[in-house]
Amino acid sequence: MNVQEIMNSNDFKQCVSFHGHVCPGVSIGYKAAKAGMAWLKENRSEDEEIIAIVETNACSADAVQVLTGCTFGKGNFIHKDYGKMVLTLLSRNSGKGVRVAVKAGTSGLAPEHMELIRKMIDGKLTDTEQEQFQELHLQKSMSILETPDQELFTIRETSMELPQKARIEPSEPCSRCKEPVMKSKLKDVDGQMVCQDCCN
Amino acid sequence: MNVQEIMNSNDFKQCVSFHGHVCPGVSIGYKAAKAGMAWLKENRSEDEEIIAIVETNACSADAVQVLTGCTFGKGNFIHKDYGKMVLTLLSRNSGKGVRVAVKAGTSGLAPEHMELIRKMIDGKLTDTEQEQFQELHLQKSMSILETPDQELFTIRETSMELPQKARIEPSEPCSRCKEPVMKSKLKDVDGQMVCQDCCN
Known part of the structure; x- marks a missing residue:
């Protein structure tokens, strides 16, 4: 799918609707969750069939919740506070596991983009800067969505002891x-x- | 709204779709989040306008994420591991806060229901028990949805220092x-x- 097809897809729209807005974090989480689920060949977890381990509590984790069905409230969503954009998915059905890790340099934001984010958090954006921020944010989100998985991620099989059910x-x-x-x-x-x- | 209208509503359907299934926990989270947001007179948080503090990581937290827009990945969702079905919502817009706490005896499950849940987690339900479980689970979910808020919850204004933005x-x-x-x-x-x- 090209970037426009992704943005028009129900899956991406559901991620954005749940998270509240389009951003680079949701885009990277969307790509990581899609790649991991495709590797596992599994459907969204209705109960606790899949386990997700996320190593960041940033925006990407919301796309992981929506697409994998591993949610904070269901006991199959584990947070390791490592500050890394790494997603591990484990299947109780097949016993298989996959680790999807962002490669260095692929998801980072440009210095001017970071500066605008800092100003936004402090509530100090001018109207012009607000427009610049929105533009950079959307551009980066789209750039991530159109980057092939193999350029964004290292994807490899992994094994790990399955956690107990909730x-x-x-x-x-x-x-x-x-x-x-x-x-x-x-x-x-x-x-x-x-x-x-x-x-x- | 009566129970059937709630179950047919988009809000409830979105909670169930995100969580993966109907259950008493999602129903109590739906009621708590609706009551809290109505008290605050706020719309779903697109960014970090609202902060949710949940005191349990059980099913109800998923309905809170869906309905309040306070999500794990957005920095406006805080978990205190107290094991209590208490939801606190704070608004950055108004500075107001509300605490919604389940009353004793309103959301607990009958002993035979708990026993079936234990068997299900252990994968030991017979087909007949599976049907009994589904029936009890749906009955309890519907019973929660049709109970008036003032019977389910103690709802009171609260104040708390707002956490820093993500x-x-x-x-x-x-x-x-x-x-x-x-x-x-x-x-x-x-x-x-x-x-x-x-x-x-």
Whole structure:
């Protein structure tokens, strides 16, 4: 697919709709998740069939959630806080795993682009700079989408012990605030079971 | 809206599509996020206008991501691992905040339902038990959706210091694996900057 076909595809639109906007991070996450899922030959995970391990909590992780079905709330989405754009996908069906790692120099932003982002976060963009930022942001997003996977990523088979499935356990009331709490998260304080919020 | 109207609504369908299936957790997250956003009188967060703090990483968190636009990859989604179905939403626009906490006894599952979930996780459900599980799961989901907010939740105004906006920083190569890494995540090992994966 060329860049326009990708941007018009339901998959990409769903990533953008969930994340809230088009950006280079969502574009790299889209490409990485697509490449990983194609390698595994799997469909989106309805339950916990696939496990995703992301090494960044940046924008790319949202495209991973949408396309793989490995979501924060489902117990099959693991974050290692390494600050790396690396996605590992493991399949409970086949036992296979794949590691998709961004190559150096392919997803970085130009210095003028970084500077505009810093100003935007501080709320200091002029109207002209806002337009420049939008233009650079879209250009970079499109450039990533049209780059072939083999130029963007190192993709290789990997093996890793499968994590346990998500636990579901009944809640019990905190003896102080009386709000319901997963039993294993209560702490014994002088013989009373107290939630962590009340401990703080 | 009655339960059937909710289940037919785009909002609920998007939650289910993202999460992968209907379940009591998604239903409680849907109700909590809707109640919190209505209290704040805000629209879904395209960027970082709203901040969500969830106190559980269970299913409900996925409905929160979909409905509030506070997503794992966007820097406006904070997880406190307290094991409580409590959602706090803060608005950068108005400076207001709301805390939505599930009341005791409203979202818990019956013992026979819990037992079937345990068997399912262990892959030990018979076909008949699978049907029973599906039926109980759907019944509980629908029961939550039709319960009025004031019976399900304690909803109150709250104030909290707003967290900083997400940082964006350039990557630098790890001196061992050469993969790009957010600079602040590199560790100095004998004078060489090394990623945490290579440190392990």
